Amino acid sequence: MSLSAEVRKSASRLRTWVMLGLVALLPTIFAFGTRYGDRGDRGRPDAGDAPFFLVETLRNGAGVPFVALVILSSFLLPLVVAVHSGDALGGEAAGGTLRYLLVRPVRRARLYGVKLASVTLFAAVATVVTLLVGLLWGAALFPTFRPLAIGSAGAPRLVPLGAWAYSGRAAVAGGYVVVALVALGSIGLLVGMLTASPGAANGVVIGALIAMQIVNQIDALRRVHPLLLTHWLMEWTNVLQAPVRWQPMLKGVVCFVAYIAGLTSVGLWSFQKRDVLS
Amino acid sequence: MTAVNADETPAISVRALTKDYGHLRAVNQVSFDVPRGSVFGFLGPNGAGKTTTIRMVLGLVHPTAGQIAILGREVTAPGDGVLAAVGALVEEPAFYKNLSGRRNLLLYASMGPEPVRPRRERVDDVLGKVGLTDAASRKVKTYSHGMRQRLGVAQALLNEPDLLVLDEPTNGLDPAGIREMRVLMRDLSGAHTVFLSSHLLHEVEQVCDHAAVINRGELVASGTVGELRGAETLRLETPDAADAAAVVAALGGSAEPLPGGLRVDLAGAAPEDLVRRLVDAGVRVRAVVPERAGLEEVYLQLVGEQDA
Numbered sequence: 325m326s327l328s329a330e331v332r333k334s335a336s337r338l339r340t341w342v343m344l345g346l347v348a349l350l351p352t353i354f355a356f357g358t359r360y361g362d363r364g365d366r367g368r369p370d371a372g373d374a375p376f377f378l379v380e381t382l383r384n385g386a387g388v389p390f391v392a393l394v395i396l397s398s399f400l401l402p403l404v405v406a407v408h409s410g411d412a413l414g415g416e417a418a419g420g421t422l423r424y425l426l427v428r429p430v431r432r433a434r435l436y437g438v439k440l441a442s443v444t445l446f447a448a449v450a451t452v453v454t455l456l457v458g459l460l461w462g463a464a465l466f467p468t469f470r471p472l473a474i475g476s477a478g479a480p481r482l483v484p485l486g487a488w489a490y491s492g493r494a495a496v497a498g499g500y501v502v503v504a505l506v507a508l509g510s511i512g513l514l515v516g517m518l519t520a521s522p523g524a525a526n527g528v529v530i531g532a533l534i535a536m537q538i539v540n541q542i543d544a545l546r547r548v549h550p551l552l553l554t555h556w557l558m559e560w561t562n563v564l565q566a567p568v569r570w571q572p573m574l575k576g577v578v579c580f581v582a583y584i585a586g587l588t589s590v591g592l593w594s595f596q597k598r599d600v601l602s
Numbered sequence: 603m604t605a606v607n608a609d610e611t612p613a614i615s616v617r618a619l620t621k622d623y624g625h626l627r628a629v630n631q632v633s634f635d636v637p638r639g640s641v642f643g644f645l646g647p648n649g650a651g652k653t654t655t656i657r658m659v660l661g662l663v664h665p666t667a668g669q670i671a672i673l674g675r676e677v678t679a680p681g682d683g684v685l686a687a688v689g690a691l692v693e694e695p696a697f698y699k700n701l702s703g704r705r706n707l708l709l710y711a712s713m714g715p716e717p718v719r720p721r722r723e724r725v726d727d728v729l730g731k732v733g734l735t736d737a738a739s740r741k742v743k744t745y746s747h748g749m750r751q752r753l754g755v756a757q758a759l760l761n762e763p764d765l766l767v768l769d770e771p772t773n774g775l776d777p778a779g780i781r782e783m784r785v786l787m788r789d790l791s792g793a794h795t796v797f798l799s800s801h802l803l804h805e806v807e808q809v810c811d812h813a814a815v816i817n818r819g820e821l822v823a824s825g826t827v828g829e830l831r832g833a834e835t836l837r838l839e840t841p842d843a844a845d846a847a848a849v850v851a852a853l854g855g856s857a858e859p860l861p862g863g864l865r866v867d868l869a870g871a872a873p874e875d876l877v878r879r880l881v882d883a884g885v886r887v888r889a890v891v892p893e894r895a896g897l898e899e900v901y902l903q904l905v906g907e908q909d910a
Contacts, residue, residue: 326712326713328712329709329712329713332709332712333698333709336698336700336701336705337700338700419696419698419699420693420694420695420696421696421697421698423657423660423662423692423696424690424692424695424696424710424757425713426660426661426662426680426681427660427661427662427685427688427690427692428685428686428710428713428714428715428761429661429680429681429682429683429685429686429714429715430681430713430714430715431680431681432680432681596680597664599623599657599662599663599664600657600662600663601657601662601663
């Protein structure tokens with residue numbers, strides 16, 4: 325059992341391409357909408373509380389990849405990762421192919437590991453698609469595509485990013501989002517294995533996502549907020565501060581890695597103990 | 603891969619195999635050996651514990667107690683490497699239905715500890731063996747039940763196994779499908795040890811040389827199909843039943859009356875000797891027919907009619 329066989333299998337499924345198509349579609353809609361939509365506010369955007377780069381993006385194509393990531397990382401990327409991870413073991417069990425993989429034999433720990441790698445790869449591809457499609461339309465549609473100028477909220481001095489700094493920050497942001505998505509995907513992988521039902525697994529992931537978002541809004545539960553994935557989900561936007569605010573991102577990564585390690589340990593242990601009756 | 607020490611170690615050996623699901627004992631102290639090169643039928647009514655036993659042998663279900671050895675190797679953890687020398691069909695075959703038969707086999711062939719090589723040739727070879735060459739490029743979802751079953755057998759043959767474990771290979775097939783599968787089993791039995799489960803006696807009687815019968819989780823009989831059927835008896839048709847019975851008794855056999863003659867158990871004596879003595883004694887013989895209880899009668903006795 326190798327990751328490449330797993331990738332061939334995913335690539336042969338229409339659903340994989342539909343999900344990546346959706347991921348590509350949203351930044352496209354945003355880019356076209358911003359460029360050709362109602363121009364009443366253009367050049368005079370209502371800054372409000374919006375992060376600075378959102379304001380900048382309305383004028384500068386170089387900001388589009390980051391806006392795309394803001395839009396997608398809060399829901400669509402978690403959603404497609406939920407579907408993929410729920411199906412990873414849940415789909416094999418529901419379809420009966422799990423028992424045939426295990427008797428080939430593929431060791432259970434290895435199968436679990438390959439599936440986790442497949443979830444990671446899918447999350448990475450979806451994130452890269454988001455950024456690249458944003459970059460493509462930002463460069464192709466927007467009248468200006470110049471170094472993205474960033475600054476701390478409230479600080480008037482803006483620093484334009486050089487090409488390396490720009491792509492470096494995009495990579496860090498993407499990497500952060502991928503780790504967050506893998507943490508969510510670990511839930512789908514585990515629940516899919518336990519329930520032998522891909523639908524149940526991705527329902528649990530989406531449910532967990534929504535529940536964590538709600539709890540994260542309740543001030544009285546402030547103490548548990550740092551334990552929630554969603555609390556840290558958008559912290560990657562700190563790469564658009566000058567200088568980068570690493571601390572909240574590091575905390576977020578610690579939280580994600582703890583989820584991945586914890587859920588994967590439980591999954592491996594329980595998969596090993598389990599009677600495969602599907 | 604050919605079997606070394608063909609006769610020495612059994613292909614499958616289970617000892618006191620037991621499985622509890624919670625309070626339910628699904629398999630209780632089952633022991634049997636599947637000799638190398640045999641076609642072994644594992645018989646029992648639905649729910650008797652056949653599938654649970656097979657899943658334990660294949661490392662899918664953890665035994666509560668007992669030992670399993672496959673091809674001479676003690677198996678203690680799931681996914682043991684020895685399974686690479688085993689081909690299996692566990693209940694229904696399962697495929698990625700949106701892919702063609704060939705693509706499915708190519709995927710299966712690329713998994714496992716040692717990928718099958720050369721992959722394409724091997725896949726085409728097994729597709730030919732099960733008669734699916736022409737349908738190989740069609741998506742599996744367009745296959746008939748019988749074709750899926752045969753593709754399942756092709757999947758089991760991919761790694762040139764020494765041992766084939768087939769759980770209910772004819773389940774749900776129409777008569778033509780059953781016939782095709784039976785022919786396939788016979789073709790395969792030369793090159794592999796075949797362990798097949800079935801609730802259909804006829805199946806086992808026609809293709810197996812060894813069998814074990816399981817009922818309510820317990821093994822109730824095992825041996826060669828001949829042994830299971832029990833001793834051969836003769837149906838002797840004669841108008842002189844009383845004289846004939848005396849001759850049988852003189853030979854050391856026993857007889858019981860039948861309409862128009864006797865049922866004779868010769869207890870080892872040769873039927874031709876009986877016929878000569880009958881003729882010498884002036885007993886008129888209309889017919890002497892060797893008879894054996896069908897496996898079905900034996901099976902029904904063993905498992906009780908209500909369970910079969």
